[in-house]
Amino acid sequence: MADLYQLSSASLDALFAALTADGRRILAPTEADGRSELNPVTRPDQVAKDYLQTTLSAKETVFPKVERLLSYTQAPGQVDLVDAEPHAVPTVLFGIRPCEASAFAALDAVFNWDYRDKFFNARLEQLSVIGVSCARRDDACFCTAVGGGPGATKGSDILLTPMAGGYLAEVLTDKGRAIQALAPDLFQPTSGVDKAALLANVPTAFDQPALTAKLPALFDSPLWSEQSLRCVGCGACAFVCPTCVCFDIQEEADKTGGRRLRAWDSCGYHMFTLHASGHNPRETQGARWRQRIYHKFSYYPERYGQLGCVGCGKCTRACPVDMNLQEHLVEASQVNP
Amino acid sequence: MSDPNIYLPHLMRIGKITQEAPGVRTFRLEFVDEAAASAWTFKTGQFGLYSAFGDGESTFCIASSPTRKGYIECTFREVGRVTAGLADKEVGDIVGFRGPYGNVFPIEQWKGKNLLFIAGGIALPPLRSVIWNCLDLRDWFQDITIVYGARSVADLVYKHELKEWQERPDVNLLCTVDPGGETPDWTGKVGFVPLIVEQANPSPENTVALVCGPPIMIKLTLPVLAKLGFTPESIYTTLENRMKCGVGKCGRCNTGKSYVCKDGPVYTLAQLNQLPAEY
Amino acid sequence: MELREKAKQLLESGDVKAVLGFEPGTGGVRRPAFARSAAQAEKLVFDGEQNLASYVTHKEVKRLGRLALVARPDTLRALLQLMGERQLKEGDVLPLVLEDGQVRELTDAQAIEEYLALTAKELPAQDRELLERLGGMTRQERWDFWQKELSRCIKCYACRSSCPMCYCEHCTMDCNRPQWVPVPSHALGNLEYHMVRAMHLAGRCVECGDCGRACPVGIPIHLLTFNAEESVHAQFGQRAGASAKLDYAMSTFRPDDKETFIR
Numbered sequence: 008m009a010d011l012y013q014l015s016s017a018s019l020d021a022l023f024a025a026l027t028a029d030g031r032r033i034l035a036p037t038e039a040d041g042r043s044e045l046n047p048v049t050r051p052d053q054v055a056k057d058y059l060q061t062t063l064s065a066k067e068t069v070f071p072k073v074e075r076l077l078s079y080t081q082a083p084g085q086v087d088l089v090d091a092e093p094h095a096v097p098t099v100l101f102g103i104r105p106c107e108a109s110a111f112a113a114l115d116a117v118f119n120w121d122y123r124d125k126f127f128n129a130r131l132e133q134l135s136v137i138g139v140s141c142a143r144r145d146d147a148c149f150c151t152a153v154g155g156g157p158g159a160t161k162g163s164d165i166l167l168t169p170m171a172g173g174y175l176a177e178v179l180t181d182k183g184r185a186i187q188a189l190a191p192d193l194f195q196p197t198s199g200v201d202k203a204a205l206l207a208n209v210p211t212a213f214d215q216p217a218l219t220a221k222l223p224a225l226f227d228s229p230l231w232s233e234q235s236l237r238c239v240g241c242g243a244c245a246f247v248c249p250t251c252v253c254f255d256i257q258e259e260a261d262k263t264g265g266r267r268l269r270a271w272d273s274c275g276y277h278m279f280t281l282h283a284s285g286h287n288p289r290e291t292q293g294a295r296w297r298q299r300i301y302h303k304f305s306y307y308p309e310r311y312g313q314l315g316c317v318g319c320g321k322c323t324r325a326c327p328v329d330m331n332l333q334e335h336l337v338e339a340s341q342v343n344p
Numbered sequence: 345m346s347d348p349n350i351y352l353p354h355l356m357r358i359g360k361i362t363q364e365a366p367g368v369r370t371f372r373l374e375f376v377d378e379a380a381a382s383a384w385t386f387k388t389g390q391f392g393l394y395s396a397f398g399d400g401e402s403t404f405c406i407a408s409s410p411t412r413k414g415y416i417e418c419t420f421r422e423v424g425r426v427t428a429g430l431a432d433k434e435v436g437d438i439v440g441f442r443g444p445y446g447n448v449f450p451i452e453q454w455k456g457k458n459l460l461f462i463a464g465g466i467a468l469p470p471l472r473s474v475i476w477n478c479l480d481l482r483d484w485f486q487d488i489t490i491v492y493g494a495r496s497v498a499d500l501v502y503k504h505e506l507k508e509w510q511e512r513p514d515v516n517l518l519c520t521v522d523p524g525g526e527t528p529d530w531t532g533k534v535g536f537v538p539l540i541v542e543q544a545n546p547s548p549e550n551t552v553a554l555v556c557g558p559p560i561m562i563k564l565t566l567p568v569l570a571k572l573g574f575t576p577e578s579i580y581t582t583l584e585n586r587m588k589c590g591v592g593k594c595g596r597c598n599t600g601k602s603y604v605c606k607d608g609p610v611y612t613l614a615q616l617n618q619l620p621a622e623y
Numbered sequence: 624m625e626l627r628e629k630a631k632q633l634l635e636s637g638d639v640k641a642v643l644g645f646e647p648g649t650g651g652v653r654r655p656a657f658a659r660s661a662a663q664a665e666k667l668v669f670d671g672e673q674n675l676a677s678y679v680t681h682k683e684v685k686r687l688g689r690l691a692l693v694a695r696p697d698t699l700r701a702l703l704q705l706m707g708e709r710q711l712k713e714g715d716v717l718p719l720v721l722e723d724g725q726v727r728e729l730t731d732a733q734a735i736e737e738y739l740a741l742t743a744k745e746l747p748a749q750d751r752e753l754l755e756r757l758g759g760m761t762r763q764e765r766w767d768f769w770q771k772e773l774s775r776c777i778k779c780y781a782c783r784s785s786c787p788m789c790y791c792e793h794c795t796m797d798c799n800r801p802q803w804v805p806v807p808s809h810a811l812g813n814l815e816y817h818m819v820r821a822m823h824l825a826g827r828c829v830e831c832g833d834c835g836r837a838c839p840v841g842i843p844i845h846l847l848t849f850n851a852e853e854s855v856h857a858q859f860g861q862r863a864g865a866s867a868k869l870d871y872a873m874s875t876f877r878p879d880d881k882e883t884f885i886r
Contacts, residue, residue, distance in 0.1 A: 073807040076351040086438040122591040125347035237655040241784035243839045253595035258400040270807035283423040288622040306601040327837035329654035
């Protein structure tokens, strides 16, 4: 149950100051060269004005692009292992969109469904999310088709919705209340604000439950190789995606010792499933494109009870050849098995 | 309270190295940490990730039986960077091991049944664990038949143990090599494994079949078993897929909704038929 | 003749199995589009940014059969370079160019070379300015510039995948015996990857700029390979894609070369 407040634009300065004084790093979208990315800030005037979304996702805060898992020293007949520490810093993510905030649950599903990943958990524990609702959208967005929305609260500890003079603030979780407690006077209790009127209009692009139900019958459809003819097989979509979590483990060493690093990986690469024998279970780009769709819309729901996609559209924007995910899903919805 | 680091391997000392076949070795590994050794167990069918420090990790089954305490064994062929790094090691060297991972062969469910093991080439190691596990519990089971073949006599692995199994009265071993792979003093069979299985004409009655081999062997053996009357629920196999984490997170072994490292590597044919053929 | 008409004609005659051009995409961008039937040809347009030559080495595209593709000068240079490097046979592709508003077929390598001889090669103003700015920096300033830019690289390989010259089935980056370049996207891994790529493209880069456009985080990565290409031109008088007959400075030794180590 959310507690409703109003936060004035002017009071953001004091909020940021309170967070910084509390020893928290603030990450927010900042602008450079026409794109916005998450960077450390200390003042609200450093935050990008009028951004739609960052290019890279916020998953970097809990699942960095490179991360040490362990290291070791070695000598003839001897190896000494050194455990790695995640060095998680108390962090507030300010200004990410509801789609991205909801993605943390999808990451959590993989990192904790059986064995618990200490690196992810250490960072997630130190992370609080102040999300900001969307007053506008672009052609790549389709959050409402996947159970989200421009003002959805899932994954945010506090959700701000821009309004005249400032923000509607919904304080949603214990972490949100802990932030509120740092500067309680800034949060003015309120009621009667028509939140829906402040949000972008995002009509539902396709019937996702129907598509998910249909996908098993579409597995052998030629649709996937047709859609992926222009795909160049890079990892841009997977890497900017807030829910994609596939990773590689690489060893970097010399005779005296080394380290094991985790790095982002993508099921779109042909080497992802390549066996040492040369056999590749997903030999064609069509099979790999199909895996992307099925993993997010069929296998994930079956296994984790949630979708592997939040409809943010980052993949579409980042793709060098405009593999518009929404468009492909709409097409798949309309195809007969 | 923080979680343990699931990617941290145990340190293992190589106790024994056996050259099984050209390019194929068996390592007998002992835990460096004795406390870890006594706390650690596994069940037949499970696998691990073995580290050649400096090169990386590779996935192999645990080829020894859980009934044999104090060590584990793995058998591998030198095909790439990590296995080349392992092949370079000597007795006394340290390697890493993470595991046991994956699901198990449900041997308790097979009490009172006949067992039919069918393996080809370098795919005998995962079944060898089950075979010894079952032989160490021999009176649980009825007839035990093993059909094992390789490309040539030199390529047969566990040659010493094949001799042991041959000499045991409570095991029926049919050993074969591909046509052209026999040597002048070869006394075993000559012919591809699926053909030998067909000739052996095993009864599906109260029998569980375990099949493991190169894709082509499996592809040709399954129809033989179907013809003989084996049901998909009574045929077990163990899959290999490219792996990195072994714990169901990195995504590499994902096939349909299944992670081979978690829901497998042991599958019945009935379960395999539910999965897309991406393995 | 218009592109759509031409495409339909080529497909209906069976002369080609697919026509590769562009179509309108998300938010007004243009994206590559394959037409394999007259109906699909309806969507094709000539303008688009990507260098379509990168598709002619894709397995799945080769399987379609003979391909007609919309070509700008940099696309044509890439096709000639690929022919020289024996990745493409003359007859396998049919470039379509715009001449006086009409679509024209370039039926062989010679026709491509002749057409290119009539078009001046010019770098876009923005790239020229940035290259000049970089050229005017001290070594340290330039190093700092690239260190900062490359620290943002996420090793997605969009640059490599977009490049018509990066067609190797087993790229140097994929090799782990030895691991020439580290895989993870830390500072060293990023720097080494891009340096190796620039070196592998010196004398081969047709300066289409696709790699820079493809980069999802906006690193002007094309300038590294442009610069390598301009260096080769300045020192050896050679340009990538000038002809279908390969004369590649980086792998050719002449008796009058000043280096003596190979003798």
